[in-house]
Amino acid sequence: MMKNRFLGILLCCMALLPAFGQGAFSFKINEVVTSNAAGLVDEYGDRSGWIEIANTSWGTNNIRSCYLTTNRAALNPELSAPERIRLMSLIPKGDSRTNLTAKQNIVFFADGHTNRGTLHTNFCLNVGEENFIALFDGNGVTLLDSVTVPPLAENQSFARVYNGATESYEWIVMEPDNVTPGSPNAGQGKVQDKIAEFKEKDPYGVAMSVMAMAIVFSCLILLYVFFRLFGYIVSLMAAMTRVRAIRAIRNKAHQASVMAKQGLETKGIDMEVYMAVIAMALKEYEENVHDVESNVLTLQPDEHTEWNAKDNAMREWPKLY
C-alpha cells in the first residue's frame, strides 16, 4: 500500500515537472519603451510606454493570471502573497490574445487604464527615469522575470537580443528605427538567419554536403563499430558455450567410463546389468520419457493467445432491476 502511494506521489511529481518547466517560466520580458512619442498606438489612438513579453518556448502558453509590476516592494519576502498582489497589475482571464503560441510576443500598454482592456496595466512607466519591471506567476510570489530599464530617450527601447558570439541573451538600447513591438527583436529571427547564412556562405552547397555526409557517415560508423564489436563478443560467447558443453560431455563420459570400469573390475557387477542400464537410458532418451514431473506448464503457444486475458474475464454488471 505504502509502495503504491509512494509510486503515485512520484508520478504526480514527474507529471508536474514539465508543466512547471515549460509553462509560465517560458515568459520573458522582451522589450520595453518608456517614452512613446511616435511609436505604437493603442486601441484608443493613444501612445504610452509599453512592455513586450515573449513566449520563448516552442509550445502554446497562456499568460493570463500572471502579474506585472514596477514596484520593487513586491519582491519583499516578508509580505504575504495577497499583500504583494496588491502592488501588481493583473493580466485578466477571458481574452484569447493572452494565449501565446510558440515564440509569440504580446504587448501591454503601461498607461494606468485597466478599464481599457486586457492589454493595459494599472501603472505607468516613468519617462526619462530608471524603471524596474517584474513579471510574476499567478501565485503572486514566483518571480518569472525582471529587468531594470535604464533612462531611455524618446522612442528608444530597451530590448533583449540574442548575441551569437556569446550564445546568450543580453539587454541593449535600441534606436527608434529598430524598435519592434510585438515582433522578435534583432537577432532573434534565428531561422531566417540560418538560411541566409547558408545562402551567403555556402552558395553551392559544398560545405553542407561535406558536413552532412560526414555526420551521416559518423552516425552509421558508430553503429558499425558497436555491432562489429558486439557481434564479435556474441560469437566469442557462443564459442565458449560450445567449448564448455563439449568439456562437460567429455567429463561425464570420462566419469561414466571410470565408474563402469570400477564396477566391472572391483565391485563384480555383471556386464549384462550395465548393458541393461545403458539400453534403458537410451530408450528413455529416444522416446523422451521422463518420470519426474515439475508441475510447471511448459506449453508455449506459437502465437499470442487470449486464454488468460484479463479483459476477457470482464463482463457487464448484471442489471438489478
Next chain:
Amino acid sequence: MLMDTLDFIGAKLLDFLAYTGFANAELGNWIMILVGAFFLFLAIKKDFEPLLLIPIGLGIILGNIPFKAVGLEVGLYEDNSVLNIFYQGVKLGWYPPLIFLGIGAMTDFSALIANPKLLLVGAAAQFGIFGAYMIALAMGFEPNQAAGIAIIGGADGPTAIFLSSKLSPNLMGAIAVCAYSYMALVPLIQPPLMRLLTTKQERLIRMKPARQVSQTEKIIFPIVGLLLTTFVVPSGLPLLGMLFFGNLLKESTKTTRLAKTAGNALNDIIVMLLGLTVGCSTQASEFLTKDTVLIFFLGALAFIIATASGVLFVKFFNLFLPKGKKINPLIGNAGVSAVPMAARISQNLGLEYDSKNYLLMHAMGPNVAGVIGSAVAAGVLLGFLS
C-alpha cells in the same frame, strides 16, 4: 403562378449548375485528373506499387474536382473540412513518424547486424540527397527549398514529407508526389544504371551467407541504434525514435500484438490517409507550376546520384576487402531506402547473371541502413536549416 414557379425552378437550376464541377473546371483540373488516372493505370494494370499509387492517384482526382468555394468546408485547403483534418497529419508532419513505426515493426535488421559493414553502403547512397541539394541551389532554389527537394534522393516518402513540411511547406505536395512516383519507378530507374556501372565479373560475385543473429542482438539493435543516432542528430528524433520503437516492439517478442498492429492495421490506415491527402494536395492551381517540373527533374537526378553513389561505393570498398569477402556491387543500389523494392531489384539482377546467386538477404542490409541513413540526413538538414 405557374410561370413564377417555372422561373424559380429555372433560376435555381442555373444556380445549381454554377456550382457543379463542369462549370468551375479549368484546363489544369482536367490535366491533373488525367495524371491521377495515369497513376491508377500504372498501379492497377502495370502493378507499379499499387499500395502507394492507388491512394495517390485517386487523391489527385479527388483534389482536382472543381467546386465553387463558398464556405461549404469540403476542400482540402478549407479549414475544418474532413479532408483538411486528414491533411493535418501531412501538414504537421505526424503521419511520417507513424509510418516509420510500422516500418520498424515490419523490418528485420538481421542482415545488417550480421554484416554491419553494409551500414556504410547505406550511408554512401545518401550522397544522392546532397548532390541534388547542390544542383537545386545552382538552379536558384533557396537552401531550405533545396533541402526539401533533395531529400527525394533518400527514396523515402515519409522522410520527404516530414522534412518538406518543416522546411518548405509550399513545395510539399510536389515533393511528396515526386518522391512516391520515383519510388514506384525504381524498377525502371535503377537496373540500367547498375548495369552501366558494373562489370560482368563484379555482378557474378557471390557473397557468403550471413551468420545467424541471436535474439539478444536483435533486441539490442533498436536500443543502441536509437541512442547512437539520436544523440548525434537529435533533430531526427521523430523518425528514428519511431523506427526503433517499432522494431523493439517486434524484436522484444513480448509485444507481438502491438508490433502486428503497428506493422499492419495502423500502417495501412496511415498509408491510406497519407496517400490520399498527398494526392489531394496536388490541386492544379498549386501543382502545375514551373517549380513542380524542376522538382521532378531534380528528383530524378537525386535518385540517379543516390543509386550511382551506392554502387560506386561498393566497388571502392571492394578494393580494400580480401578476395573471399568482396561485396557484389549489385547490392549498392539498395542503399537508397526504398524498402524492399531496391533490394528486390538487386536480387532480380543478380539472378539474371547467375541463377544461383541470391542477393536479397545481402541487399536488405544496405536497404534498411538506407532507411536509417535518410532519416539521419533529414535530421541533419533540419538541424542546420531550421
